[in-house]
Amino acid sequence: MVKVYTVKSCPYCAKTKKFLASKGVEFEELDIEKDPAAREACKKLTGMDWAVPVTTIDNEHYVIDYDKEALEKLLCL
Amino acid sequence: MKERIHKDVVIIGAGMAGLTAAMYCGRMNLDTLVLENGIIGGQIANATNIENYPGFVSVQGGDLIATVQQQAENFGAVVDEFDEIEKVTLKATPKIIETQEKIYEADVVIIASGMNRRKLPLSEEKKFAGRGVHYCELCDGHAYDGKIIAVMGGGNAAVDAANFLTKYATKLYLIHRSEFRADEVSQKRLRANDKVTIMLQTEIKALRGNKRLEEVEIFDKKSGETKTLAVDGIFVNIGVEPNTKLFKDELTLTASGRISAGEDCRTEIDGVFAAGDVREKEIRQLTTAASDGTTAALLAEKYLARLKAVN
Numbered sequence: 001m002v003k004v005y006t007v008k009s010c011p012y013c014a015k016t017k018k019f020l021a022s023k024g025v026e027f028e029e030l031d032i033e034k035d036p037a038a039r040e041a042c043k044k045l046t047g048m049d050w051a052v053p054v055t056t057i058d059n060e061h062y063v064i065d066y067d068k069e070a071l072e073k074l075l076c077l
Numbered sequence: 078m079k080e081r082i083h084k085d086v087v088i089i090g091a092g093m094a095g096l097t098a099a100m101y102c103g104r105m106n107l108d109t110l111v112l113e114n115g116i117i118g119g120q121i122a123n124a125t126n127i128e129n130y131p132g133f134v135s136v137q138g139g140d141l142i143a144t145v146q147q148q149a150e151n152f153g154a155v156v157d158e159f160d161e162i163e164k165v166t167l168k169a170t171p172k173i174i175e176t177q178e179k180i181y182e183a184d185v186v187i188i189a190s191g192m193n194r195r196k197l198p199l200s201e202e203k204k205f206a207g208r209g210v211h212y213c214e215l216c217d218g219h220a221y222d223g224k225i226i227a228v229m230g231g232g233n234a235a236v237d238a239a240n241f242l243t244k245y246a247t248k249l250y251l252i253h254r255s256e257f258r259a260d261e262v263s264q265k266r267l268r269a270n271d272k273v274t275i276m277l278q279t280e281i282k283a284l285r286g287n288k289r290l291e292e293v294e295i296f297d298k299k300s301g302e303t304k305t306l307a308v309d310g311i312f313v314n315i316g317v318e319p320n321t322k323l324f325k326d327e328l329t330l331t332a333s334g335r336i337s338a339g340e341d342c343r344t345e346i347d348g349v350f351a352a353g354d355v356r357e358k359e360i361r362q363l364t365t366a367a368s369d370g371t372t373a374a375l376l377a378e379k380y381l382a383r384l385k386a387v388n
Contacts, residue, residue, distance in 0.1 A: 010216035011122040011139055019159055033219045047288075048207040050220040064207065066116070068159065 002027040002075065005042040005054040013053040015066045020055070023077050027055075079180045084110045086377055087174050087183035089165070090320075091156055092119030093363050094353025095189030096145040097370030098377075103152025105378045110181065111149070112174065113158040118142035119191040120234070120317065120354075121363060123215055125241040128262070130363050139215075167327040167349050184384060185377040188324060188336060188344075189352045189370065192317035197229070201284040209290020211312050214238040221245045221310045227252055227293060229281060230314035236263040238314050239273065249273050250306065252295060254280045284311070319355050331357040342373040348380050 002020065004027050006013035020027050030038035032050055043050050045062055055071060056062040063070040071077070086102045088095045091113035102109040116122050124138030133141070146156060157176075166173040171182040194212055196202060202210060211217040218241065226246040228239040231253030239251045240263060249272050256277055257264055267273055276295065282303070283294040292307050319334045328344055328351075329337050336351035338344045340358075344351050352369035354361045 007216055007219055009137075009139070010213065011116045011118065012213065012216060014139075015116050015158065022159060046207075050217070051207040051211075052216050068161070 003030060003056050003059075004028070005030050005032050005038060005045075005052055005056075007031065007033050007052050010052050012066045016053040016055060016071070019066065019068065019071065020075075023075070025075055025077070079175070079178065081180045081182060083171070084108050084181055084183045085381060086110070086185045086187060086374075087112065087172070087181050088154075088187045088189060089162065089174070089323075090119065090189035090191050090353070090355070091117045091142075091146065091158065092189060092191045092353060093121060093142065093145065093366040094191070094355075094370040094373075095187065096142065096149050096156075097367045098187045098189060098352055098374040099149035099154035099156070099370075100145065100152060101371055101374030102377065103149055103154040105374070106153070107378065107381065109149075109154040110183075111154060111156040112160065112162055112176065112181075113156065114161045114190075115193075115320075117146060117156070117158055120194075123213055124234075125215065125237055127363065129260070162323060165323050165327060167324070167346050172348065184381055185348045185350070187342075187350045187352055187370075187373045187377060188355060189366075189373075190320040190323070190355050192354050193320050194314070195316050195318055197281075197311075197313045197315065199281070199284060205284050205286065205290045208288065209286060209308075209310050210284065211310060212314075214241050214312050217310075218242050218245055218312070223247055224309035225307060226250070227281075227306070227308045227311040228314060229253070229311060230316065231255060231277070232258045232314065232316065233260055233263060234317075235259065235314035236267055238312055240266050240270075242312060243267075243270050243272050246272055250276055250308065252276045252279050252281055252293075254278070254298070281311070317354075321355060333357065340372070341376060342369055343376065348377075348384070350377060 032039040085107040086109045088111045121138035160176040164175045174181040222245045225248045227250040236259035278298040280296045335357040338351040342350040350373035352373040353366040
């Protein structure tokens with residue numbers, strides 16, 4: 001299952017979610033502002049200060065920010 | 078082979094100017110497409126507390142622009158924020174807008190591509206991007222709950238970002254190389270917050286840290302002193318630059334990189350209009366962006382009517 005780490009107010013998170021939905025990709029959204037465990041997992045994954053959005057397929061490979069080309073590559077779209 | 082599609086109007090940019098134009102074009106039954114390479118709303122998508130847009134005591138930028146998008150779509154305009162524009166040919170008839178997936182032929186093009194935020198011009202920016210250096214307070218501000226934050230910049234966007242970030246910061250520095258350009262109301266709010274220290278006429282000269290940002294070197298232009306300031310994160314709001322790269326071979330750009338067009342939004346090419354912050358003008362506000370979008374759409378309809386009468 002694709003996971004997307006987000007923050008509610010983040011416009012790039014909204015765009016990433018809309019993009020995945022437009023491509024028919026099912027994903028689990030994890031709001032790192034509300035979920036401390038998700039927050040730590042996201043930080044551990046990227047090594048960054050909880051930068052969002054982060055999209056991952058396997059908790060190893062990920063894309064930070066809305067990056068269409070990188071998302072297409074990651075998700076084989 | 079890319080599909081070729083005809084449109085009455087293609088609007089480039091889905092900020093306030095572009096979406097207002099789309100709303101008007103939609104109401105006039107024009108076949109209208111809005112293309113956006115960045116995020117819907119442009120600069121105001123990041124605005125936390127808009128208090129100077131008539132009709133609203135206070136509104137979030139994202140909420141306001143989502144409403145305008147809804148209005149445009151209700152009247153039939155289509156907004157595509159995923160198919161990026163690769164090339165435009167404006168001098169041709171019809172005008173050609175080539176995206177990653179399609180080729181659009183348009184009788185009218187309204188350019189409302191807005192502005193992009195400037196990056197911090199320091200060599201260490203890349204090392205610390207996302208590790209203490211940030212550009213989106215709405216996205217990353219929450220990571221600094223209980224931390225020391227610096228905001229760089231002195232315009233409305235910077236002061237509004239600083240006011241927003243005080244909800245997380247234990248201490249916040251507003252650092253700006255010259256004097257404030259922000260509204261008095263926003264400045265007053267910031268000055269009244271005892272977590273905030275305002276450092277005007279002060280430049281950030283270097284960023285330091287091991288794996289992440291730990292301190293910034295600042296230079297006080299008045300005293301000539303160089304100091305080190307411990308900070309956990311810095312949010313950069315040092316201005317914007319016009320998003321006109323796509324048009325540099327098609328239209329005359331001004332010294333500031335904006336598109337030259339009068340209050341009627343007409344450019345040097347018939348059927349091509351420039352609206353919002355991308356147009357060279359003295360006042361650039363959300364209200365004037367909406368005004369430009371209105372003007373461009375109404376004059377686009379007149380242009381199309383003339384075009385049809387001739388053909």
